[in-house]
Amino acid sequence: MPGKYILAVDDSLVNRKILSKIISGEYSVIEAENGEMAIEILRRQYSEIVAIILDIVMPVMDGYLVLERVADDERFKNIPIIIATEKSDNESEIKALRLGAWDFVSKPYNGEIIKFRIKNAIERSQLYTLQQLRYLAEFDELTGIYNKNKFYKSTREMLLANPGADFVLIRFDVDRFQLINSFFGTQEGDRLLKYIAKMLSGYVSDKQPSAYGRIEADVFCLCFPSSYMADIETSMSKIRDLVASYNLNYDIVPSCGIYYITDRGMPIEIMYDRATLAAKRCKGNYVNFYAVYDGSMSAQIVREQEITNEMSSALATGQFQIYLQPKYHIASNLPVGAEALVRWFHPQKGLIPPGDFVPVFERNGFIPKLDYYVWEEVCRLLRKWADEGRELYPISVNISRVDLYNPRLAEMVIELTEKYDLPSELLNLELTESAYTDNPVAMSETMAKLQSKGFTIMMDDFGSGYSSLNILKDISVDVLKIDMRFLSKTKIPGRGENIIASVVRMAKWLHIPVIAEGVETKDQVEFLRSIGCEYVQGFYFAKPMPVEAYADLVEKNGGLSQPVGASFEFNGSQMCISDNRLEELFADMLQPVAIYEFENDKVEAVRVNTPFFELLGYDDGSITGGTPLDLIDPKYHDSIIDTFRRVAETREEEECEYLRRTSDGKSKWLRIRLKYISKIGARCILVGVLTDITIQRELDMDSMRLNGEMGKEDK
Incomplete structure (x- = not known):
């Protein structure tokens, strides 16, 4: 009877033949002389076997081990196993039941009893399978709740x-x-x-x-x-x-x-x-x-579907066009290059804003195709201008977070510049900070490959995420872009401005140029100029424009200013201290040195060297909290402030002496020589070199006391 097989597992040929004769009218029998052979048969024909009659004592592999192997394989779990025994042994039966046996029959076989028990076992198995199928049809197998x-x-x-x-x-x-x-x-x-x-x-x-x-x-x-x-x-x-x-x-x-x-x-x-x-x-x-x-969400999904339906044909028929938004050097008011943006001009619907289609493309996976189209169009444009003899300046293109999942991203960008015979420094690459948090390993590897080939990497929307400082620490970024929208909707007046000023200052210390984007007002321009931000981008200077308009703008200005990041140097007149001077102050000098910010008669220590800590303690309060004045004898506050004020105003060196507490509560006499370095907005950057004059002062006071006592004796 095909499809209804009983697997008889017994090392006795006689027992197998007797069993086969008893049930041959209802089932076909497959014979196995030991457990190992039985497992091999099960693996091949488990879907056809409806029950197993299993002997316990066998060579090669006994019945207990067969039960264990069957229990370990999900394919066999619904096949009933009936143990054939020659004598009743409670301990053996309990062990067999624990390992998964369904029933027992005694040897020599009673034909009616064994057929009845096989029938019952199969019916139970079928009922269990049916219940299991019903359960799987209604319940989630992992969690046990409704599917x-x-x-x-x-x-x-x-x-x-x-x-x-x-x-x-x-x-x-x-x-x-x-x-x-x-x-x-x-x-x-x-x-x-x-x-x-x-x-x-x-x-x-x-x-x-x-x-x-x-x-x-x-x-x-x-x-x-x-x-x-x-x-x-x-x-x-x-x-x-x-x-x-x-x-x-x-x-x-x-x-x-x-x-x-x-x-x-x-x-x-x-x-x-x-x-x-x-x-x-x-x-x-x-x-x-x-x-x-709300109802607008359904309308949105309809619009998104329309965009999805038309995106491929739009790309094929050239409906996407490149627009360029210039970036400006704030001091010269001249462009320093541009950022490539994309606009969709639909033949019936007109201009479709990027905010409508870019998020849809990011979700449905089309954005890499559009990005590559933009990259190639920019390369083609730069090649055209080069062939026309125009002076070339960098254009930046955006790399989306989805692009970073492409293992060939770096190779694709490099191949494009080689295809159009362009220097890599002409194609700048903008990646958002959020792309790093999504895929830090991919971003780090891709950036390293591209930077090794001379590409400039710009970190867009810096400060918008929760891991900005980690990114700045871990990734070799060439340029930071901060968005002026950071200033909007702040509950604490001035907090946004101070944060942006601090980001610019920090970037200057790291020798990383900063571009402020989204600049829309004159007040914003003046603020950025006051804090030393060199580059800006936004509607106040220029909106995104067609390629031809950008070319006319460049020609009108007689070329561009120095590109962002190209031969970028820092000196005292720009922001703060150069690398060489920092090395001198913080590595080579044996005297204690501190860098201070001074504004509105307030002094803040922003950096000190190791001799400073050795002199005043590693938990010195001027660095760990408060201000330096908190630790100075109040009698000397006015003279200290006057000295800082004179240096800030005259930009000449000044010095003064004062009594100060150290971190362990002791007092020291110090002489500070202050020198003007630069100015950030209203804040002056000053460097102070400290000298411990405690011993000299104590000798002076001892001498004064001694002179006073000798004068009394003369009288």
């Missing part, structure tokens, strides 16, 4: 059974869940998913009626009466806190989309889609981690 289909069905039944109640559907997933699998392994990721399932069960336990399930991957959904969402912020914060409470050294943040069900006749699938649209609105936003669906 997508069962959740949709259960939600539909719940809505029909409660016509008088209003319901809300919440869809959420875990931000960057794939990183958890990458950092901690898939087993840890699975444990997190099981934890979320258990958390959902507890969350809705007091919200009845309710339904919840795992839709796919790390996506979960739940539905319950909206009356439980009277305070939406509290309700959603509880979900976030429950997810975040999972004990893992990783910041677990959900993105939640909320849809209030208004049309009960709508398919649950569409309700879920609407909640998904809302979730996309807040994806990656730690603070605003949830969003409520």
Whole structure:
């Protein structure tokens, strides 16, 4: 009987033949003389075998080991195993049952009994398989909660059974869940998913009626009466806190989309889609981690689909055009190159703003094709101008975070400049700071390859992320770009300006040029000029313009100013101290040296050398907190401030003496010689060289006391 085989495993040929004769009318028998042969047969024909009659005592591999091997293989778990024994032994039966045996028969075989037990075992197996199939059809195998289909069905039944109640559907997933699998392994990721399932069960336990399930991957959904969402912020914060409470050294943040069900006749699938649209609105936003669906989101998805449908033909027919936005040298008001941007001119719809199509292309994976098109168009343009005998200046192009996942990115850029016979310094490359946080390894490797070939790397939107200083420490960036929008919507007056000024100062210390973009007002220009920012880009100077307009601008200005980063040198008149002078002050000099900022009669120590610490202590308060004046005897405050003020005004060297406490509470007499270095806005940069004159002062005072005592004796 094909398809219904019994596997008889026994080292006795006689026993196998007797068994075969008993059941031959209903089943076909496959014989195995030991356990090893049985396992080989199972691996080949497990889908055809409906039961196994297994002897325990056999050579090569006994029955117990066969039971273990069967239990270890998921393919065999539903095949019933009946143990054939010659004598009853409770201990042996318990061991066999523990290893997975289904039933027992005695030797010599009783035909009626063995056929009955085989039939029962097979029926139990079929029932178990049917139940398992039903379970898998309704429940998620990993988490044990409803799967997508069962959740949709259960939600539909719940809505029909409660016509008088209003319901809300919440869809959420875990931000960057794939990183958890990458950092901690898939087993840890699975444990997190099981934890979320258990958390959902507890969350809705007091919200009845309710339904919840795992839709796919790390996506979960739940539905319950909206009356439980009277305070939406509290309700959603509880979900976030429950997810975040999972004990893992990783910041677990959900993105939640909320849809209030208004049309009960709508398919649950569409309700879920609407909640998904809302979730996309807040994806990656730690603070605003949830969003409520509104009608504009559906209109947006329609627009995005139209863009997706037309993007390939638009690229093929040249609807995308290059625009150039000049970058200016703030001192000369002359351009220093440009940034290439892209505009979409649709034959029917006209201009489609980049904000409408670029995010869509990033999501659907089309952005690398568009980026490469822009890179090649810029190379083609530079080659054309070179052939026309024009003087060439750099144009920067954007590299998106998606591009960084291409292992051939560096090679593609290098091949383009070689194809058009262009020096690499003419094609500058702009990468956003967020691209580093998404894929730091890929960015570091790609930048290193490109910089080794002479390309200039610009870090766009510097300061917008949470890891700016790490990026500056770890990556060899050639130019920083900061956005003037950083100044907007600040609750603390002046905080944004001070941060930008500090970034410019820090970049100068590192010899990294800074470009401020988004510059739109004269006040912003004056502010940037006052803090020593050399380069700007924005509507105040020029909007993005067609290629021909940019060429006319360059010709009108008689060429460009010095390109950003080209032979870029720093000196005292620009910002602060050159590398050679820093080396002299902080490495070669044996005297204590400090660099100070002075503004509005306030003194701040911004850097000191090792002899300074050796003199005053490594936990000196002028560096670890407060100001230098806090540690100086108040009698000398006025003279100190007067000295700083004179040096700032006259730019001549001055010195003064004062009494100061050290970090261990002792007092020292110091002489400071101050010298003017540069000015950043209203702040003066001064360098001070300190001399310990404590012994000299003590000798002077001893001498004065001695002279006083001798004078008394003369009288």
